Amino acid sequence: MAAIVEVGTIAEQLIKAEGVSAHSAQRLQQRLAAAGTLPRTQQLGTELLQFVREEGAKAKAGERLVGSSEVIESIFGKWKRVEGEQARSGLTGLVLALGALVAPTTPAVIKQALESVPTKTVLAWCREKLGKTVQALRRTLFVRQRNREQKQDQLPLAA
Numbered sequence: 001m002a003a004i005v006e007v008g009t010i011a012e013q014l015i016k017a018e019g020v021s022a023h024s025a026q027r028l029q030q031r032l033a034a035a036g037t038l039p040r041t042q043q044l045g046t047e048l049l050q051f052v053r054e055e056g057a058k059a060k061a062g063e064r065l066v067g068s069s070e071v072i073e074s075i076f077g078k079w080k081r082v083e084g085e086q087a088r089s090g091l092t093g094l095v096l097a098l099g100a101l102v103a104p105t106t107p108a109v110i111k112q113a114l115e116s117v118p119t120k121t122v123l124a125w126c127r128e129k130l131g132k133t134v135q136a137l138r139r140t141l142f143v144r145q146r147n148r149e150q151k152q153d154q155l156p157l158a159a
Contacts, residue, residue: 003035003036003038003041004036004038004040004041004044006035006036007032007035007036007041007044007045007048008044008048010028010031010032010035011028011032011048011052014027014028014031015028015052015067015068016067016068016070017067018064018067019064019065019066019067020052020055020056020058020059020064020065020066020067021056021059021063021064021065022056022057022059022061023056024052024053024055024056025049025052025053025056028048028049028052029049032045032048032049075098075101075102078101079094079095079097079098079101082094082097082101091130091133092126092130092133093122093123093126093130095130096122096125096126
């Protein structure tokens with residue numbers, strides 16, 4: 001049983017640390033070479049290698065695919081800190097900043113990005129893809145509710 005856990009741990013650590021690439025199966029095979037020789041252990045190793053080989057084939061040359069949700073969770077955590085209070089409203093246009101949070105940016109890169117995409121294009125994309133934020137929907141609903149209440153107040157009193 002300990003050997004099976006060891007095989008799983010080896011695979012998990014490799015993929016978590018390095019992601020999945022075209023070379024991942026080969027690297028995993030090297031690391032699994034010393035892990036257990038029991039049939040069940042060998043079977044698990046073979047299945048893991050096949051899975052990593054299939055997933056690694058999806059990666060382009062020189063590319064590594066994310067091998068753990070921790071990376072994505074970390075990026076969204078960082079994005080939520082940047083968004084601050086707006087994070088309660090759902091996805092806003094600041095979702096477009098995700099790339100800038102994880103890539104090296106220089107003043108030249110920022111300048112090029114700002115000059116290459118007009119603000120109206122960004123706003124149109126936000127309207128089309130994101131729709132209204134939770135905060136905007138609340139404002140709309142509260143305005144409607146307030147208008148109804150005002151109309152109720154304006155009704156003539158029954159005699």
